[in-house]
Amino acid sequence: MMLKKQGEVSMPPKGNTYNFTHSKVLRSVRDKVILTDCDGVLLDWEYHFYKWVFETHGLEQKQSIYSVAKALDIPWKDGAKLIQTFNKSEMMKSLSPLRDAVKYVRKLHEEHGYLFHVITSQTDDQLGQAYRKENLRNVFGDVFDGFTILKTGQNKDKVLMKWEGTECFWIEDKVSNIKMGNDAGLEGILISHNWNDDCHDERKVKTWKEIYNIITGE
16 A cells, blocks of 8 residues: 655644554554655765865865764864755755665665655755755655655654654664664664664664665565
């Protein structure tokens, strides 16, 4: 059973999770919607960001870690400003996919009927958000149920709780966000990167092929 497109499936209002949890809508959501982060999961944000930083500011990435400030050896505020500037720029239109994401995202959609809902802490700049949606659609095609785009670095806990009880798969690269999703009853899968190497208590994969196999049981 295919889900309707964005805007045609209503999420539960706050305080009304019980009825939603026992509805046919929830079961269809669980079976056909995959929740996913964007940067470091669908798109290779790290490569394009540090390339841009070097070309525009002459700063070189010194290590592959989650903290931009530490990776560039600059003050935290300067790192945050660089992220904010990059995340609303036209660069958002041309980020390349991460690893084998395109092949297996499309297979999940075309062969198994899954739709993807993107939850990303990118920017509150509307043009920057439009660039992101354009980029994702150009790279992956018409596979998206919708987009939840938060402010740069904004916490995802409240958004994830809106999906509480759905048992949807939740694909992320940040350990704390995976744990938030698990706490909301989602099925977290952590994409492996250098910055989460020390996490051994979450389900972790390197490729989208592994994600595909987990979801489909193939």
